[in-house]
Amino acid sequence: MTVCDTRQGAVRGRTSPDGVTSFLGVPYAAPPFGARRFREPFPPEPRTGVRDATVHGPTVPHAPYAPPFDVLIPDDGVEGEDCLNLNVWTPAPEPGAGLPVMVWLHGGAFTNGSGSTAAYDGSTFARDGVVCVTLNYRLGADGFLHLPGRPDNRGLLDQIAALRWVRDNIAFFGGDPDRVTVFGESAGAMSIGMLLTTEAARGLFRRAILQSGACHHFLRPSSAALVAARLAEKLGIERTAEALAAVPLPELLPAQAELRAEVSADPDPARWGEAVLNLMPFEPVRPALALPGPDCGVDLLIGSNAEEYRLFLAPTGLLHTLPESALLAATAAYGLDPVAALPVYRTARPAASPGELFAAVATDWFYRIPAIRLAESVPNSYLYEFGWRSPRFDGALGACHALELPFVFDRLDDPSCAPLLGAHPPRALADAMHGAWVSFARTGNPGWEAYDTTTRTTMAFTAPLASAPVADPRAQERLLWEGVR
Structure with missing residues (x-):
């Protein structure tokens, strides 16, 4: 067992025979439930003692993939509210090593996926001298539904909070906070496309790898409002955060999956706006396409x-x-x-x-x-x-x-x-x-x-x-x- 400090308290990881040490399920934000539901991420609570970080933490609630994709695409689910957590793999868990860092944002159409899926095990990057971080971020309605009086793009705000945690803590694990590469696939890459033009993310990463996603996938507020109105109609509630928070997850998650199926079955722009083109009713909300320029610094x-x-x-x-x-x-x-x-x-x-x-x-x-x-x-x-x-x-x-x-x-x-x-x-x-x-x-x-x-x-x-x-x-x-x- 190996212990590393963080600004929220020490964590205990596990070292494998090949010399890679993993720290799993480390919170980077407070549980996004109760009074924190549908709001920006809140800092994790400081703690005393040493937190065990030898097993993956809870995943963000989400419905499974529909057949036949449930067999083809790895996904998992671990229940628990402390789901805004991340995982670190490092070959040198000590300050001063100055290793490059890679932070992974998973895909899943903004409704599926997690940072703890076995296919995203970061030990191979650590084997090759890179500190690798994977993370969870809020999905579906909790992460991306357009709600009055609540911040849009809460899933992206989670990603920014995780990148801030990396900036503040990764040196304890042997990483260099000035050599961070964020990489992602599909919705993860589309997220990076948004982060490249988000002021709050500026300076949190030096490099970016975008796999099968860029800057073109988002919903304008008018389309996002159509999606939110339809979900509220399906659930028989008002389109408010308070009403949505009262819906039990075993009812909300299937409704989200059914909504995606409705878009595919009836791709009418009058009902869904831009979502009819990419068939993703939950995605980042922004008013127009924004491409980074030559001075983006990434x-x-x-x-x-x-x-x-x-x-x-x-x-x-x-x-x-x-x-x-x-x-x-x-x-x-x-x-x-x-x-x-x-x-x-x-x-x-x-x-x-x-x-x-x-x-x-x-x-x-x-x-x-x-x-x-x-x-x-x-x-x-x-x-x-x-x-x-x-x-x-x-x-x-x-x-x-x-x-x-x-x-x-x-x-x-x-x-x-x-x-x-x-x-x-x-x-x-x-x-x-x-x-x-x-x-x-x-x-x-x-x-x-x-x-x-x-x-x-x-x-x-x-x-x-x-x-x-x-x-x-x-x-x-x-x-x-x-x-x-």
Whole structure:
């Protein structure tokens, strides 16, 4: 057992045989319940004695993923109110070590996920000389519902509170508070996109890695109000924090999940506003798109997977059953002229079904083009694309959303990752990708040339021994989105 100080009191962690010490379930904010419900995070209470930090703490309340995604995407739940906690893995739990720090923000469409999922175990980063932190933040209605008289984006405020805890305490664990890299995937990356233009987050991290998410996913207040009104209607309550707080969690959490299903089943902009495009009724609220500029003061590594949207189509069968009419309607809803755009996508996919073409268009709208726009806005950013294709679902899953995570965390042997990875994922690719993330956290350079609008250099993580930078991949498809996205 190893003991480290924090400003709230000492914590006791566990050291593994390979020399990595973990401190689990450490509170960075007070429990967000009772009088603190639907408010900004409050500081954790100081304590006396030594707190045990050898097991994961409670997770933020959330409903499980719906089938078939409950099998494909690792998630967990631990009951308890002290859920605003974090985990630290370090190779040198002592002040003065000055190691780079990586802080992970999990994905899950702002309604699922936690920092304690086994797939996010940070010991591999600590093995390679990085202090790794994972954390929970409020989700769903508690984190992101637009409520009168309450602060918006409470989940983002939690993330900022955790980053402040890192700034104030990580030196006790061997980390350098001036060398913090925040990294995240999906909703976690979209959160970072918001933090890059949030004044309260300025100076809390020096570098950022955004995987499959950037700055384009948010709800304007008018759309957020529509979502909140519908949830209140479903629950038979007024749209107030007090009324929502009175709803028992066993009733509230299923209602949130049902709301997401309603958006998918009836994507009417009059009912949901912008949420009909990304099918996420709970997400950050802001009045307009904001991209950071050249003076943001943060080094960026940004990217996406080559076939992100197949995760949402292959397991459900829609990849091969989506009708042509739905493809045309969706393409138009994303802002493209189907008559002009779809032949461009078909050029590289001559035998593609309507569902496969929709997956390509949606991948660009949702993930790839926002990543490019962010890289264009901040000079000397680095861009990547993950292209290794999973053999699952007879290969139809492809290089789908979330597939890069076991490679980034070097967790290919974790059983919870097998439903996405299939058998025998390439170890060398994990070495390359994980190594690039560590290099970026240490130096600000992942190992290839920065992105610019002349060469548009993009690192393609594909076959184990064939990953290499490429210039402007799928340029004609990218050009379709100029002035659109």
